[in-house]
Structure formats: C-alpha cells, structure tokens
Amino acid sequence: MPGTAQNNKTAKMNNNRIAIDIRPATVADSAAIVALDAEITGTDKSAYWTDILERFTDSAMRIQRHFLVASSANGDLVGFVVGEIRAWEFGSPPCGWVLALSVSPQHRELGIGSLLLDALSVELKSAGIATIRTMVLSTDKVNLSFFRGEGLSAGPYIELEKRLD
C-alpha cells in the first residue's frame, strides 16, 4: 500500500540479528533527525529538516513523498531516507529521487542503509515508478560505493554547474 512502509525489518550486526523498525517519519522525529544529520555532516540544519518533515509527512502527498526512519528496538532513530516522485524535471519522465539517506555512524555496516533504500523502493514501485535516481558528490567515495553496491550506476543525465562570482 503506498505510503505505508513495511515494519519490523531486521538488520544484521556482528552475526547477531538486531531488530530494526522502518516506518514513516513523523514531526516528532524532528529532533532526532536533525541530531543525526548534524552528527554526520557537522552542520545543524534544523530549519531545513523541519520544513522537509512538514512537507513530506503531509498525508495529501503520501503517494509522491516518502520520509522513512529506521529505529532500533529501544526506539533510537538510527537512520532515515527521503524520496520523492518527480516528473518532467530536466525532461525526465516520472522517476523516484532519493534526496537523502543517512545511517548513524555507530550503526554502519549492518545493512540498515540497504533496508531503508529497499523500503523506499517498495513505496516508489507501488506508485508505478520504474527508476530511482540520486546525486552524490563525486569525491564522496563512501556514498558512491554504497549506491553502486545497491545497483545504481551512472545514468543518462550529467550534472553541470557554473560559479557565479
């Protein structure tokens, strides 16, 4: 069912299995999401994430926008993924954009990122989307390797930019 993430996924940790719950984010997750992002990026983006959460948890947009969080058995938020269906931007037919995917540094290498991307892919596929797309800094080896490991590869579009100074 679109907009309803599968729950009770299980991630692997040191050959033991830990329970990971993947569910749609709520506004109540805001502080934990801001804190996790700040831990990873070193930048506090409270206003940005509050705005994203408000827009992506709007029930009227549940088919197009998905903000899923992964939490451990004790309820700690250990990761999140944000995705959106966009159509005809840059001339592209409808596709699913992975706008953000983060996993707590203390919970890496457990497959949580894969679970989050899988859960998002299920949502997007159920909405009729056949392709997912994302953008990664060309020097960001960790994230590039992750997405390639998940089956993504260079697509038909090339990002171009220009400094305006």
Next chain:
Amino acid sequence: MKLQKASRYALYAVLHLASAPDRQHSTAEIAQEYGISIHHLAKVMRTLVRSGLIESVRGVGGGYRFAGNVRRTTLWDVIHEFESLESDIDTPDEVAGTAGIVISGLDSVNSEIDGLIRSTLDSITLKTLLRYGVENLERRV
C-alpha cells in the same frame, strides 16, 4: 581510457582472487585462465603483495589469496598501484597567445575527464564489479 597492461593484469588477478577469498591460486593458474603472460603477471603479483591487496601462501598448494576487503577495495585502489591515469596530451608548457588559449582549454577538458574517470573507478568496489559481471552474463543468457 586505455589501461596499461600491468593494471589490466592486476585487475584480473585481484578480482579472480577476491571472487573466492578463502581460496588460493598460483600465478600460473591465473595466467592460464586469462590467457596472459605468466612472466609479466609474476611481476604484477609482487607489486600487489607489497601493496597488501594480496598475500602469498607458502607450502603445498601455495599461491596467492586476496588480503583486502571486497566491500571496501575499489578498482582505483588496484589501478593506482600501477599508473596515475592522468590524461597526457603532450602539450608544450610555455605557450602564449592563441596557442595558450587552445592548450588551456584542452587542459580544462582533460581535467574534467580525469575527475570523472577517477570518481567512477574509486566508487566501484570489487564486490560491485563482480556483481556487474554476474548480472551481465545473466542478461546475455
């Protein structure tokens, strides 16, 4: 992009060993499998041992085995042991006027291409490459 022979041989060897990390293979076995010079491959294997990507195993049935992490080691990690892959259009250093503009423009394009090649090779792990191979073969069937 054209890889030097040593880089290609290194990729063959490392990927072959990484496909079954618990097994060991001799230089002769790998050379025969890929139809390449055993003499040249032996030199490449010595460089790979020094880099820590593979290790030699002594004794009966000895040979080499993969010593890295298939989920972390990238194609670039292997290639850069042998070459820098920077484009070289062999242009003069001291030029001025129109020649300077032309050379500067070509350098700019080369730099962009080098960046793309580097980021591509440095983001494909051995595990991902091996999966690409399986998927390509399955598509052909």
